[in-house]
Amino acid sequence: MKKEKVILIGAGLCGLYTAFLLQKKGIEVLVLEANTRIGGRIKTLTGTTGVTMEMGATWFGNQHRHILEVLYTLELPYFRQHTQGVSLFETMSFVPPQKFEIADSEEPSFRIVGGTATLIEKLASEIGMQNIKTGSKITTIKEENNQLIVMDTAGNSYSTDKVISTIPPNLLVNSVVFEPNLPETFLQLAKKTHTWMGESIKFAVEYKTPFWKQKNYSGTLFSQASIIQEMYDHSTADNSGFALKGFLNGGTSVLSREERKEKVIAQLATFFGPEATDYVAYYENVWREEPLTFQPYEQLVLAHQNNGHSSYKNPLQKGKLYVSGAETATQNPGYMDGAIFAAKTLASQF
CATH class of the missing domain: 3.90.660.10 (Polyamine Oxidase; Chain A, domain 2)
Structure with a gap:
């Protein structure tokens, strides 16, 4: 089992820019991307x-x-x-x-x-492709001995101090199993958060x-x-x-x-x-x-609904799990500018 300092889920703009900023602070990062390509909703x-x-x-x-x-x-x-x-x-x-x-x-x-992909390629080269792993779809995140254990569909598992998810909140809570479970109020919020571009x-x-x-x-x-x-x-x-x-x-x-x-x-x-x-x-x-981007909603969700909600500012799993991404930005949520702002906001907490 590999030991990592911070694991980021999603190699879209927010994930890559967050990794870029954390590296500047001397923090070791690993970006796990479910898709075979990087960029997320930049294509x-x-x-x-x-x-x-x-x-x-x-x-x-x-x-x-x-x-x-x-x-x-x-x-x-x-x-x-x-x-x-x-x-x-x-x-x-x-x-x-x-x-x-x-x-x-x-x-x-x-x-x-x-x-737009030139921005993604530039960030990836700055971070180093050795710190980005594609084809790694997360299945489970569980708390164990004050660490988070992250497991993917390929059978890999990683032990880490902190996890930052930058994928759409509705996709996160519908595709990853958490042990212990996330709070019900957060789950309901995530399921009612609009996925930009969906x-x-x-x-x-x-x-x-x-x-x-x-x-x-x-x-x-x-x-x-x-x-x-x-x-x-x-x-x-x-x-x-x-x-x-x-x-x-x-x-x-x-x-x-x-x-x-x-x-x-x-x-x-x-x-x-x-x-x-x-x-x-x-x-x-x-x-x-695109199942690695969009998860159908359980009920009617309006455009921009819950984007930038204040609850996304609070870490989960005893301060070890952060939910970020363009949908969580309090400025220009959903836009590339929002993805950058969300990354800056989160990186400033480390």
Whole structure:
């Protein structure tokens, strides 16, 4: 049985940044990640043309000072989201979409050069991959001789002084057995805490040329009537790769991937012309189908419900178990900025 100082559950942004901060304090860490990849709800795909497309966390703004500070510290460049040109707003399927332009004076959104995953890769290299173990799904956390014993599906067990969970609270309490049991009030809170991104279906369509820009369209689209509810230009920072990316109607999770793709391409062709059908590839991520991220709720949970709840500030298991993550942040919960803030808040207690 290996002895570790602090074990972190989840190699998403909050888990990795917490590990980074604890290492700076000279604390030994081990990050255990159930998935075969790191990043959590940061998931950047690279198309055959080299364009990067975000299936998870993407944007941030000037108000998100915590992530801006991290990008500055790690020397990771970012760029302004393209919004120039005509944008579209569809209210009803039988009415042509309204056209509008987004003024340059509008508060900008930013994206990380090379994709959001570059932030994850940078943190992982700073922490050291030897301190991050993938394919390690936690099954049990039990208290023993003033230590916590952490066990995973592969049969590994670790003895540690403290455990920090950074996975969604609802997923934590529904997938890990605790000995002794966690307080019932905490269990009920966790089960009623909204999991950010859980209901989202993200999609991207890769193209060889930015034909929409050539027609003076921004690529920005909002619709209350079609499968694409929200969409933006997703060209690379240097304009060498091109894609459109956004969110699909969550109710279309009942459709097949092929059915969703057909509806997306048809909608794009209706709005932007036949060039939309000449695509390189279609990509999507149905987050409710990611069991290592999303756990169905036992009852109705509203968007943002219990995110940032004050009870998440209190450690459990006699001060040895901490529940953190983007959902627990008291500032910008669910956002990348919230994940960073949650990490900073927790690391300051060590």
